[in-house]
Amino acid sequence: MTDEIDQGAAVEAAVQAVADRLADEKRYLTDLDSAIGDADHGANMNRGMQAAVEAVADADEDDPATLVQLVGRTIVSEVGGAAGPLYGGSAMIASKELADGITAESTVAFGEAFLEKVQDRGGANVGDKTMVDALTPAVHTYKKSIEQDDLPPLAALAKAVDAAHRGVDYTVPIRASKGRASYLGWRSVGHQDPGATSTLYILEALLGVAEEHLEGPVEEDATSPRVPDEEPAGDGPAAGGENGPPEGGENGGPSSEADDSEADEG
Amino acid sequence: MKKLINDPADVVDEMLDGMVAAYPDSLRRLEGNEVLVRADAPVDGKVGVVSGGGSGHEPTHAGYLGEGMLDGAAAGEIFTSPTADQLEAMIEECDAGEGVLSVVKNYEGDVMNFDTAAEMVEMEDVDVRQVVVDDDVAVEDSLYTSGRRGVCGTILVHKVAGAAAARGDDLDTVVEHAEGVIDNVGTMGTALTSCVTPEKGEPTFDLGEDEIELGIGIHGEPGTERVDMMPADDVADHLTEAVLEDLDLDAGTEVLTIVNGMGGTPLSELFVVERRVDELMDEHDLEVWDAWVGDYMTSLDMEGCSITVCALDEERKELLAAPADTPALTVRD
Numbered sequence: 076m077t078d079e080i081d082q083g084a085a086v087e088a089a090v091q092a093v094a095d096r097l098a099d100e101k102r103y104l105t106d107l108d109s110a111i112g113d114a115d116h117g118a119n120m121n122r123g124m125q126a127a128v129e130a131v132a133d134a135d136e137d138d139p140a141t142l143v144q145l146v147g148r149t150i151v152s153e154v155g156g157a158a159g160p161l162y163g164g165s166a167m168i169a170s171k172e173l174a175d176g177i178t179a180e181s182t183v184a185f186g187e188a189f190l191e192k193v194q195d196r197g198g199a200n201v202g203d204k205t206m207v208d209a210l211t212p213a214v215h216t217y218k219k220s221i222e223q224d225d226l227p228p229l230a231a232l233a234k235a236v237d238a239a240h241r242g243v244d245y246t247v248p249i250r251a252s253k254g255r256a257s258y259l260g261w262r263s264v265g266h267q268d269p270g271a272t273s274t275l276y277i278l279e280a281l282l283g284v285a286e287e288h289l290e291g292p293v294e295e296d297a298t299s300p301r302v303p304d305e306e307p308a309g310d311g312p313a314a315g316g317e318n319g320p321p322e323g324g325e326n327g328g329p330s331s332e333a334d335d336s337e338a339d340e341g
Numbered sequence: 342m343k344k345l346i347n348d349p350a351d352v353v354d355e356m357l358d359g360m361v362a363a364y365p366d367s368l369r370r371l372e373g374n375e376v377l378v379r380a381d382a383p384v385d386g387k388v389g390v391v392s393g394g395g396s397g398h399e400p401t402h403a404g405y406l407g408e409g410m411l412d413g414a415a416a417g418e419i420f421t422s423p424t425a426d427q428l429e430a431m432i433e434e435c436d437a438g439e440g441v442l443s444v445v446k447n448y449e450g451d452v453m454n455f456d457t458a459a460e461m462v463e464m465e466d467v468d469v470r471q472v473v474v475d476d477d478v479a480v481e482d483s484l485y486t487s488g489r490r491g492v493c494g495t496i497l498v499h500k501v502a503g504a505a506a507a508r509g510d511d512l513d514t515v516v517e518h519a520e521g522v523i524d525n526v527g528t529m530g531t532a533l534t535s536c537v538t539p540e541k542g543e544p545t546f547d548l549g550e551d552e553i554e555l556g557i558g559i560h561g562e563p564g565t566e567r568v569d570m571m572p573a574d575d576v577a578d579h580l581t582e583a584v585l586e587d588l589d590l591d592a593g594t595e596v597l598t599i600v601n602g603m604g605g606t607p608l609s610e611l612f613v614v615e616r617r618v619d620e621l622m623d624e625h626d627l628e629v630w631d632a633w634v635g636d637y638m639t640s641l642d643m644e645g646c647s648i649t650v651c652a653l654d655e656e657r658k659e660l661l662a663a664p665a666d667t668p669a670l671t672v673r674d
């Protein structure tokens with residue numbers, strides 16, 4: 076059994092890291108969304124996560140399931156639109172999987188429950204140019220890395236981030252068939268999907284936290300030995316510098332410099 | 342563009358306070374929420390009927406709060422879905438223990454937030470059901486859209502479901518009547534001008550003096566087709582024929598028609614359109630049981646109209662004729 080206080084602190088650190096990352100990328104996400112959506116994704120996600128940081132800090136409880144459920148609830152009430160229910164509502168439902176704490180098994184179950192809820196609610200599949208295009212490969216890769224390849228959670232998470240990255244790249248050339256972008260039809264081609272992109276940023280932030288904060292709890296419950304985190308964790312988030320849209324598009328498509336997480340506004 | 346507002350960010354909040362000021366005996370605002378409910382909600386022994394969506398469509402939705410129609414109405418920001426926690430608060434407030442029906446227009450944000458709210462209240466043991474209205478015949482249900490939009494036909498769902506709930510039908514039966522309307526109603530709209538949202542302060546889309554958009558939604562989204570301006574009769578023909586083709590009604594069917602203003606068109610013009618709609622019903626051998634003309638579901642200050650046709654049976658006629666007492670719609674015994 077792991078120490079619940081540490082796990083609560085880990086969730087708090089993860090929420091803070093995701094909030095920081097989305098604050099950094101606020102402008103870029105909104106630029107992506109203005110090309111093919113309604114130009115509020117970055118601002119909405121930032122507002123939701125800032126509120127989540129406060130909610131978690133004010134919470135009396137510190138078990139992961141309760142905290143994650145609180146984060147979900149906060150996002151639902153702050154973000155609205157489609158992103159609120161998709162991210163927040165799914166986190167609320169999936170939080171149940173963390174009832175016994177954060178372990179390799181429970182995080183796989185969390186990822187699967189989260190993905191299932193997103194697909195169920197949004198009705199999107201891989202190839203529709205939505206967050207599902209980043210989330211699906213990430214969850215599947217994480218699960219396979221843990222269950223079949225017997226990788227430690229940290230290495231598995233790094234692989235999942237890589238997979239999400241490829242998923243984001245994949246959204247650029249395809250045509251949207253779900254979400255607001257679908258109303259544009261072929262005009263959506265060439266633009267990177269903002270929802271897939273925010274999913275990638277969240278996973279990258281979680282990986283960062285896992286690297287420095289979670290070794291204890293996650294590894295204790297994992298069946299594997301110590302984490303050889305150097306190589307797999309190293310190239311995931313840092314790679315992929317240039318995934319702006321290949322053809323600039325008439326709407327003055329998003330600039331391609333926001334991959335460096337520290338770049339934009341603070 | 343001149344607007345009678347203070348801060349654009351306060352429009353919805355101040356509008357709701359204004360509505361309560363105008364109807365203090367019948368409307369009440371949930372504290373800390375952009376939700377209005379009937380002053381006497383929840384009504385004992387009755388299924389709750391609620392709705393909601395973006396603001397900017399007044400009198401939709403809060404205008405239909407009252408006896409015989411809605412118990413609760415959630416107002417999102419202009420053209421933006423209410424958040425799930427506001428919907429949750431509304432549903433809980435309107436549950437008298439008999440369950441609640443949410444009437445949702447088919448827009449992704451609305452559907453997802455109502456779904457999420459349903460999950461949240463189910464944890465509190467509220468029996469909640471929802472129906473999704475998708476009456477806009479201009480948008481095809483296909484892989485490439487998220488299905489048909491829900492527009493003015495929603496008002497008829499409010500009326501029929503509200504009347505069924507008022508006479509004491511149980512939740513399943515109220516749902517059945519609501520779905521009966523959804524299966525038998527079609528709408529199509531046109532815009533002569535773009536609307537102007539308070540935040541943006543300028544037209545959402547550019548439309549030439551001699552052009553109109555056909556097949557518009559109610560959020561300032563462009564239509565399916567841009568055509569040259571034409572006389573009212575031609576507009577009425579175009580919209581009505583599209584709706585009738587979709588509904589494919591037998592000769593002799595009784596119908597209710599709505600000529601709905603989009604917010605910026607005077608009643609005189611709506612009646613000109615109504616005149617032609619009435620002729621068209623006759624040409625198609627359809628019996629007009631009732632015809633509504635006015636601003637029922639608007640798009641801010643947009644000029645234009647939509648035409649709704651709903652096929653009736655005895656049950657729907659009875660429910661449509663049942664008394665209703667709301668700010669925007671009154672039906673007397």
